[in-house]
Amino acid sequence: MKHSFIDRYAELDSPLHALEARTKIVGFTALTAAVLMLPPAAGTSFLLFFFLVAILMGVSQIPLEFIAGRTLMILPFVLLAAIAAPWRNDIGFAWFSALLTRSLLCLVFLVLLTNTTRFAELLRGLRRMGVPRVLVLNLGFLYRYIFVLADEIMRMRLASECRRVGRLPLRRELSLLTSMLGTLLLRSFERAERMYQAMLSRGYSADFPVAAPRRFSWRDLVFLFLVALFLYTIGRTSA
């Protein structure tokens, strides 16, 4: 069965893709933090951010419709959180539009980060930045096995569809869902046992070693310098 991967365009060959994972993690985190700290009335700064996002999107070579699709997918949740704002007080509408703009920008940064860096490199970057090994290891397993679990759910659903016609009463549907989740939990538990045996079989002790990481180069310095320059300009504009 086929799935959509969060790093679908990470194999492209653009200047953004060529950067080391740590550079992009630091750069995009700084940009995200700056967006979140902008006051709601800082219209020019928001415009500058949109300008930057347009440049980054162009440089990254990731199709626009993919970025738009990924961003809009999360937008309903943002709208749900912000919907009450316009009626809250005098600056409600400004707050609402700022929240929407901030969310859009942050989501695009996230899509750019995850689609210009292979997930494995992102994990490696996090590890080299001192994120605890166990956390990185679990993120890696999550990425590797979420699709296996999705496949198992799809197979169980198919099996259930094959043995019934039409919809069941809600109570039966819920009971079916519960038993599917229970089965999935048990299967995952057993798979985890087998995985651990496979890890032991290949000499696993307690560490997860890393081979041949991408190296930090002059490109990374240039990117970080440009991000710092942009943030300085934003600081001056909104001051």
Added chain:
Amino acid sequence: MSEYAVQITRLSYSYPDGTRALDGIDFDVRLGERVALVGPSGAGKSTLLLHLNGVLRGSGTVRIMGRSLAEGDMRQIRRQVGLVFQDPNDQLFCPTVFEDIAFGPLNLGVPPEEIPGRAAKALRDVGLEQAMRNRSSHHLSLGERKRVALAAVLVMEPAILALDEPTSNLDPRNRRHLIELMAALPATLVLGTHDLEMVLALCPRTVLLDRGKIWADGRTEELLSNAQLMEAHGLEVPLSLRPRS
């Protein structure tokens, strides 16, 4: 050096729920020998294979290359015994193919600068393209995943290769590729399988396991053509050994 790759005496093992999976097994494999473990589902084949590298520990003794598991260096044992699991999804747990292949050698202390060369060789050995190294295992077909799982073990250069149902769920072409691949390997081979035609093609010796016990041990053709024995243990004489009517 011992002439035996594997020496097992009076090995018994019960799972935590009380199921007796192995019951007094005596089993030897000579260096360079290719042996098939056949038997019905639940016979204890996988459990026995998991004892070869000490992942499971039962009562009795297991000696690998002349050295007892109880006193041996586990790192050395796991370098010597490469275990390939039935479901490659259990074995390929890293984000990319390259990292999965690198996992074993790095754990065994191989210097990181040697890894890319060894990984490239392992991919070549199993007939996969080098471009595959950066892909996620989930993008691969089952046949490709099985080969990557084998590459992830071959890269550790094991003296003994233990494979659990290597051809299960493979289409005929991928099955044929895998059999040819195994036939070309110089390592001592222990195969746990239901695929009796593959056993005929690869292993001169077969051991019949059922309900945790060894019921027969002998030349493959003789053993597999014994209809009475095969049927008594939930198996069938392979088509290629049946008399033509």
